[in-house]
Amino acid sequence: MNTPAPAHPDLRDNGTMKALVARRYGGPDILAIEEVAKPVPRAGELLIRNRASVVTAALCHARAGRGLSTRLYFGLRKPKWPVLGTNFSGVVEAVGGTVTRFQVGDHVAGTTATNFGAFAEYLLVTEDGAVVPRPAGLSDSQAVAVFDGAVTALPYLRDSARLQTGQSVLVNGASGAVGTAAIQLAKNFGATVTAVCSTANLERAKLLGADAVIDYTAHDFTRNLDTYDVIFDTVATSSFSRSRRALKRGGSYLTTTPSPMILAQMAYTSLIGGKKAAIAFTGLAKPAELVRTLAFIAELAEAGRFVPVIGATYPIEEAADAHRLVDTGHKTGSAVITIGGIPD
Numbered sequence: 001m002n003t004p005a006p007a008h009p010d011l012r013d014n015g016t017m018k019a020l021v022a023r024r025y026g027g028p029d030i031l032a033i034e035e036v037a038k039p040v041p042r043a044g045e046l047l048i049r050n051r052a053s054v055v056t057a058a059l060c061h062a063r064a065g066r067g068l069s070t071r072l073y074f075g076l077r078k079p080k081w082p083v084l085g086t087n088f089s090g091v092v093e094a095v096g097g098t099v100t101r102f103q104v105g106d107h108v109a110g111t112t113a114t115n116f117g118a119f120a121e122y123l124l125v126t127e128d129g130a131v132v133p134r135p136a137g138l139s140d141s142q143a144v145a146v147f148d149g150a151v152t153a154l155p156y157l158r159d160s161a162r163l164q165t166g167q168s169v170l171v172n173g174a175s176g177a178v179g180t181a182a183i184q185l186a187k188n189f190g191a192t193v194t195a196v197c198s199t200a201n202l203e204r205a206k207l208l209g210a211d212a213v214i215d216y217t218a219h220d221f222t223r224n225l226d227t228y229d230v231i232f233d234t235v236a237t238s239s240f241s242r243s244r245r246a247l248k249r250g251g252s253y254l255t256t257t258p259s260p261m262i263l264a265q266m267a268y269t270s271l272i273g274g275k276k277a278a279i280a281f282t283g284l285a286k287p288a289e290l291v292r293t294l295a296f297i298a299e300l301a302e303a304g305r306f307v308p309v310i311g312a313t314y315p316i317e318e319a320a321d322a323h324r325l326v327d328t329g330h331k332t333g334s335a336v337i338t339i340g341g342i343p344d
């Protein structure tokens with residue numbers, strides 16, 4: 001006897017879940033908690049009960065619809081993805097047929113990357129997506145924070161800069177999510193690190209391993225002539241034009257924020273010898289690449305060679321406050337969101 005075909009997964013009713021929703025562009029006040037359909041895992045997918053996420057500068061740009069490039073990607077008039085959020089950490093609640101790498105009850109963490117949807121109680125990822133076992137010894141809050149800035153900083157330092165032991169790297173914005181990760185990763189690569197941040201964050205940068213610190217409110221690092229092999233401008237408050245004099249011959253200036261100028265500088269410095277300018281688009285990395293990145297960071301974290309930096313934690317019901325903090329441009333480390341009120 002033939003077994004009846006299962007209903008199309010999208011048509012099956014799996015109940016509802018709470019999610020943080022932004023149905024239009026605007027300030028943090030537009031965010032609302034709504035009951036939305038709980039997703040159903042299809043073949044090859046994991047349904048994850050999500051317990052934590054992070055609010056990032058990039059997600060705040062998306063919420064606000066700031067800038068033409070943001071609108072072109074996220075939707076010209078209204079958001080294509082009403083539920084934002086990328087980083088997640090939680091427990092596999094169900095698996096679709098054919099899943100072999102994970103099973104129900106596994107603790108996992110990762111990123112939904114350009115699928116978003118992590119500001120919700122449940123989310124789907126494919127088993128070959130950007131998901132790994134939650135690093136041993138870390139809570140869900142720590143797991144989302146450990147991957148937050150590191151997923152960006154690692155490709156910049158390892159792949160764009162090809163950072164080598166003994167090289168000198170300056171991290172501008174060293175107290176943010178990307179900056180705190182960059183200090184730690186650069187030290188793991190055997191570099192000498194100079195961290196640039198404001199007065200209040202100098203001690204933290206030293207604790208994370210910085211060999212030298214510069215208070216940007218008192219000193220302009222670009223006056224340190226011919227000093228650095230790599231300048232990683234994680235917050236794009238400088239520029240290649242200003243920073244190049246502080247680079248050694250053949251050094252690289254890396255920035256996280258796209259602009260026509262940096263794209264042009266990257267193109268022409270790749271054609272001629274001398275100092276280079278570069279930007280990477282780490283959020284667009286392929287899942288297999290993201291898995292390698294997550295696994296690398298997890299290994300460092302489990303070995304105690306990379307620690308999560310959590311500046312503030314909010315329950316998802318107070319996520320608007322997290323957005324307000326990130327919008328100031330002065331958060332330290334990660335702004336963590338806890339979901340479901342479940343203890344880590």
Ligand SMILES: NC(=O)c1ccc[n+]([C@@H]2O[C@H](COP(=O)([O-])OP(=O)(O)OC[C@H]3O[C@@H](n4cnc5c(N)ncnc54)[C@H](OP(=O)(O)O)[C@@H]3O)[C@@H](O)[C@H]2O)c1
Nearest residue numbers: 057058173175176177178198237256281282283329330331
């Ligand atoms: N290209 C990509 O693929 C990619 C991926 C992810 C993120 N990004 C971008 O990367 C950027 C950084 O992200 P993030 O999460 O690290 O940001 P963040 O955590 O919000 O950065 C905040 C930090 O910036 C510091 N800061 C503010 N003004 C500064 C200045 N004038 N000089 C030096 N530091 C300053 C602040 O330190 P004080 O409080 O001490 O001032 C604060 O700790 C964002 O613009 C984001 O959109 C790009």
